[in-house]
Structure formats: C-alpha cells, structure tokens
Amino acid sequence: MSQGPVGRAPFRHRLREAVAAHGPLCVGIDPHPGLLTAWGLDADAAGVERFSRGVVEALAGHVALLKPQVALYEVYGAAGLAALERTLADAREAGVLTVADAKRGDIGSTMAGYARAWLADDAPLAADALTLSPYLGVGSLAPALDLAVATGRGVFVLARTSNPEAAGVQAAQARVAGSCGSDTPGGGRRMREVAQSVIDALAEHNAAHRDGPGDGSAGAVVGLTRGTTGRDHGLDLSALDGPVLVPGLGAQGGTPADVAAAFGATDALGGGTGPVVPVSAREVLTAGPDLGALRAAVGALNGSLTG
Ligand SMILES: O=c1ccn([C@@H]2O[C@H](COP(=O)(O)O)[C@@H](O)[C@H]2O)c(=O)[nH]1
Numbered sequence: 532m533s534q535g536p537v538g539r540a541p542f543r544h545r546l547r548e549a550v551a552a553h554g555p556l557c558v559g560i561d562p563h564p565g566l567l568t569a570w571g572l573d574a575d576a577a578g579v580e581r582f583s584r585g586v587v588e589a590l591a592g593h594v595a596l597l598k599p600q601v602a603l604y605e606v607y608g609a610a611g612l613a614a615l616e617r618t619l620a621d622a623r624e625a626g627v628l629t630v631a632d633a634k635r636g637d638i639g640s641t642m643a644g645y646a647r648a649w650l651a652d653d654a655p656l657a658a659d660a661l662t663l664s665p666y667l668g669v670g671s672l673a674p675a676l677d678l679a680v681a682t683g684r685g686v687f688v689l690a691r692t693s694n695p696e697a698a699g700v701q702a703a704q705a706r707v708a709g710s711c712g713s714d715t716p717g718g719g720r721r722m723r724e725v726a727q728s729v730i731d732a733l734a735e736h737n738a739a740h741r742d743g744p745g746d747g748s749a750g751a752v753v754g755l756t757r758g759t760t761g762r763d764h765g766l767d768l769s770a771l772d773g774p775v776l777v778p779g780l781g782a783q784g785g786t787p788a789d790v791a792a793a794f795g796a797t798d799a800l801g802g803g804t805g806p807v808v809p810v811s812a813r814e815v816l817t818a819g820p821d822l823g824a825l826r827a828a829v830g831a832l833n834g835s836l837t838g
Contacts, residue, residue: 537652537681537682537683537744539682539683540683541683541685541744541745541746541747541748542628542659542660542679542683542684542685542747542748542774543685543746543747543748543750543773543774543806544746544747545628545659545683546595546596546628546685546774546806546808547805547806549595549596549627549628550595550806550808552595553592553593553594553595553833554594554595554830554833554834554836554837555595555806555807555808555809555833555836555837556594556595556596556808556809556810556811556815556829556832556833556836557594557595557596557597557598557630557776557808557809557810557811558586558590558594558596558597558598558810558811558812558815558816558829559597559598559599559600559632559778559810559811559812559813559816560582560583560586560587560597560598560599560600560618560812560816561599561600561603561812561813561816562578562579562582562583562600562603562604563603563813566582566813566816566817566819567579567582569817569819569820570582570585570819570820571820572820575607575610576607576608576610576611576613576614577610577614579603579604579607579611579614580613580614580617580618582819583599583614583615583618584617584618584621585819585820585822586816586819586825587618587621587622587625587627588621588625588822589819589822589823589825589826589829590627590825590826590829591621591622591625591626591627592625592626592627593826593829593830594627594829594833595628595806595808596627596628596629596630596808597622597627597628597629597630598629598630598631598632598776598810598812599615599618599619599629599631599632599658600632600812601615601631601632601633612656615631615656616655616656619631619656619657619658623657628659628660629658629659629660630658630659630660630661630662630685630687630776631649631656631658631660631661631662632662633645633649633661633662634662634663634664634689635649635661635662635663635664635675636663636664636665636666636667636671636672637667637671638667638671639670639671639673639674642671642672642673642674642675643674645661645674645675646661646674646675646677646678646679647678649661649675650675650678650679650682650684650686651678651682652682658684659684659685660679660684660685660686660687660750661675661679661684661685661686661687662686662687662688662689662752662776663675663686663687663688663689664688664689665688665689665690665729665732666700669688669728669729669732669733670732672686672688676736676748676749679745679748679749680740680743680744680745680748681744681745683744683745684748685747685748685749685750685773685774686748686749686750687750687751687752687774687776688729688733688749688750688751688752689729689751689752690726690727690729690730690733690751690752690753690766691726691752691753691754691764691765691766692752692754692778693754693755693778693779693783693785694754697754700725701724701725701726702724702725702726703724703725704722704723704724704725705722705723705724705725705728706720706721706722707720707723707725707728724765724766726766727766727767729751730751730766730767730768730770730771731770733749733750733751733771733773734770734771734772734773736748736749737749737771737772737773738770738772741772747772747773747774747803748773749773750771750773750774750775750776751768751771751773751774751775751776752775752776752777752778753766753768753775753776753777754777754778754779754783755777755778755779755780755783755785755789755790755793755809764793768804769804770804771804772803772804773804774805774806774807774808775794775804775805775806775807775808776808776810777790777793777794777807777808777809777810778809778810779809779810780809780810780811780814780832781811781812781813781814781815782811782812782813782814785809787809787832787835787836790807790809790836794807809836811832815828815829815832
C-alpha cells in the first residue's frame with residue numbers, strides 16, 4: 532500500500548484493507564438515551580462515554596469502520612465532546628478506522644475551520660474521515676477535501692440520503708456546473724439530478740488525485756431506504772472512484788438483501804468505485820451491553836452482507 536506525505540496510506544486504501552480483513556459493515560456509535568438506558572447507563576455525558584468506549588473495546592479488530600454520530604455527543608456540551616474525543620483516541624490507539632458523522636458544510640473560510648477541527652493531524656477530534664453536506668455547493672467544501680488529501684484522510688459527502696424527506700432537493704433536476712464551474716464535458720452544465728451532480732463533482736476531484744496521496748479521498752453517502760420503488764439509488768457511481776457510505780441498514784428498514792440489490796457485490800461498482808460500506812447503528816447496538824454479544828451480532832451482520 533502506498534504511503535502519503537504524512538506516512539499514512541490514503542484513507543480509501545486503509546478502508547479497503549479493513550473491509551478485506553473484517554467485512555464491509557460500518558457500525559454507527561449513536562448513544563441515544565434509550566440505548567443508554569437499555570445498556571444500564573445514565574443518559575448523561577458519563578453514560579455516553581462508557582457506552583462509546585465499550586463499543587470501541589468490543590469492536591476494534593472486528594469491524595472495518597466506526598461512525599460516531601456527533602450530534603448525540605453535542606447534546607451534553609463540552610463534557611459530551613470530551614467523551615467523543617476520548618472515544619476517537621481509543622479508536623486511534625486500537626487501530627480501528629473512524630468517520631465522524633458531523634455533516635459539516637459552510638462557506639469556504641469557515642469550512643477551513645471545520646476541516647482543521649476534524650481532519651488535521653493535531654486536532655483533538657481528528658477522525659479518519661468526516662461527513663460533509665454539499666448544500667452550499669460542493670466547491671465550498673474544498674478546504675476539507677484538500678486537507679483530507681494532505682493528511683491521508685477521507686470525506687463522505689451527502690449525495691442521496693436515507694431519509695424520506697430528501698427527495699425534494701436531492702432528486703430535483705438542475706443545470707449544475709461541475710466542481711470547477713466549467714462548461715467542459717468533465718464538469719459541464721447539463722441537466723441532471725442534484726444527487727448525481729454531487730457524485731460527478733466528487734468523481735472529478737478523485738480523478739485529479741488518482742494514484743496520489745489523495746487517491747479516492749472523496750467518498751459519497753448514498754442511503755439505502757429512500758424511495759418507494761425498491762432500493763435502487765438510481766445514481767451512476769461508476770466514475771466516482773471513491774468509497775460509498777450506505778446508512779439505512781436495520782432500524783431504518785434496510786436489509787443485507789437491499790444492499791446487494793442496490794450495490795451488487797460491495798466493491799464491484801465499476802471504475803474502481805468502492806468499497807461500499809453499509810451502516811447500522813441502533814439495531815446492532817441493541818445487542819449490547821454484553822461486549823461479546825455485540826461482537827457476535829456484528830460478525831453475523833457482516834456475514835450476511837458478504838454471504
Ligand atoms: O443519509 C443518511 C446519512 C447519515 N445517516 C446517519 O447514519 C446513522 C444511522 O443510524 P441507524 O440507527 O442505523 O438508523 C445515524 O447516525 C444517521 O444520522 C443516515 O441515517 N442517513
């Protein structure tokens with residue numbers, strides 16, 4: 532595996548290796564109050580910390596990717612963020628990859644702050660990857676995309692989310708410029724779904740960094756459960772050449788069969804796109820608080836995603 536300038540292989544390469552070792556599942560660390568209670572913990576920052584660090588302890592070496600949901604730590608203010616900081620540090624030390632699900636997106640100058648907060652080597656909250664919202668334009672995310680390239684990290688940009696309300700914006704047809712605002716065939720203005728225009732902009736970014744330290748650093752979020760006509764996401768992902776995060780498994784109704792129907796084999800979308808990493812949080816976390824039981828549930832779910 533090639534090393535980037537910071538002595539770290541590109542995030543997509545590290546994710547591929549982790550998926551090959553443990554299976555494609557990403558476990559969401561979502562410390563909802565009901566789950567904390569079910570685990571015999573108080574719904575406070577201390578409970579969130581015990582829950583989250585327990586998940587890391589149970590699953591490090593058994594899962595490819597962990598995805599803490601930042602909102603559920605922010606609920607408890609500074610103490611919640613301190614719990615998240617320690618959870619990310621545990622994961623780093625245990626060698627399990629993380630994606631901070633913060634869904635950040637702002638004008639470029641502010642975006643630089645968000646990028647440093649989550650993707651800089653010396654950031655207290657540094658994760659291996661970060662989720663981003665492109666509502667201010669994919670181009671506004673450049674500080675995070677650039678820092679991910681520079682530090683061997685990754686981003687997952689919301690393209691087609693799993694919630695039913697998403698279609699109004701994401702499925703709208705728009706004449707959208709490419710990430711460079713050009714009228715060229717690569718980034719040209721043509722009618723396409725907003726979600727597809729996000730994918731196309733990420734593909735452009737990945738093409739510019741192919742085989743370099745930022746190889747495949749721009750990933751997409753393509754949810755599993757949106758729509759009423761089956762699970763087909765309807766997007767052309769073949770040129771993305773980056774990883775795909777697929778939330779919606781379990782509590783939102785998605786099944787391993789839906790993953791297979793929508794994405795085929797989880798690393799076979801053509802053009803190098805992948806790996807495809809389905810996410811389950813609430814459902815799989817109900818297997819705790821027994822850490823062995825949680826590990827077994829994750830193993831079984833990984834088995835049904837690959838079997
Ligand atoms: O389109 C999206 C983007 C992100 N999410 C997040 O994933 C988890 C899913 O949790 P479950 O308990 O498995 O439903 C959660 O943190 C969401 O904010 C998503 O669901 N859909």
